[in-house]
Amino acid sequence: MLNRVxxxxxxxxxxxxxNSKFCVILGSQWGDEGKxxxxxxxxxxxxxxxxxxxxSNAGHTIVVDGQRYAFHLLPCGILYPKCHNVLGNGVxxxxxxxxxxxxxxxxxxxxxxxxxxxxxxxxxVSNMHxxxxxxxxxxxxxxxxxxxxxxxxxxxPSYGSxxxxxxxxxxxxxxxxxxxxxxxxxxTEAQYYYHVENFDKKGELDELK
Numbered sequence: 001m002l003n004r005v006x007x008x009x010x011x012x013x014x015x016x017x018x019n020s021k022f023c024v025i026l027g028s029q030w031g032d033e034g035k036x037x038x039x040x041x042x043x044x045x046x047x048x049x050x051x052x053x054x055x056s057n058a059g060h061t062i063v064v065d066g067q068r069y070a071f072h073l074l075p076c077g078i079l080y081p082k083c084h085n086v087l088g089n090g091v092x093x094x095x096x097x098x099x100x101x102x103x104x105x106x107x108x109x110x111x112x113x114x115x116x117x118x119x120x121x122x123x124x125v126s127n128m129h130x131x132x133x134x135x136x137x138x139x140x141x142x143x144x145x146x147x148x149x150x151x152x153x154x155x156x157p158s159y160g161s162x163x164x165x166x167x168x169x170x171x172x173x174x175x176x177x178x179x180x181x182x183x184x185x186x187x188t189e190a191q192y193y194y195h196v197e198n199f200d201k202k203g204e205l206d207e208l209k
Contacts, residue, residue, distance in 0.1 A: 036071070039077070043079075043080055048085070049076070049078075049080075056153045057155045067108050120174075123169060127199075128186075129155075133154045139195075166190070
């Protein structure tokens with residue numbers, strides 16, 4: 001019975017999603033499944049390429065005209081001139097990483113103006129989150145616990161602060177003076193929850209500003 005169901009599913013006209021109005025690519029494992037490569041292949045035929053979750057712990061390298069692009073946060077549709085790219089509200093965004101990736105495009109003359117959009121509800125990844133990631137892993141290792149083996153990009157702590165409702169959103173950056181107050185409160189809460197003692201607040205604020 002299962003074989004017949006699977007056969008019918010693969011006999012439809014939308015195996016790849018190219019013939020549908022939209023296509024969703026999901027992974028059922030813990031990464032390294034080739035999702036980025038598949039998105040890259042399909043993006044050239046779509047008007048919009050959107051990420052709905054995750055952050056800069058992802059990774060896919062693309063080579064175009066001899067130029068190598070290493071993307072961790074940006075949707076790879078950014079390389080196709082007609083494709084608009086979206087970081088949705090479920091994405092956790094480390095702005096510093098995003099600008100590093102955009103610098104690759106600037107260097108090679110890739111025009112992405114008016115083609116990159118970020119949800120104002122997307123969660124902002126702070127360097128505090130990254131530090132929390134590191135502290136947590138080191139604490140586990142010293143205590144003889146099994147470490148998670150994260151990429152130390154602060155993804156878990158970012159989602160943690162979102163769920164605990166003290167995280168920052170992209171929209172908070174619109175009003176800088178108000179952001180400073182929210183940032184101070186965020187740091188206080190993060191240090192309490194994540195047990196991070198030393199953190200360079202000024203350094204990150206300079207980067208974000």
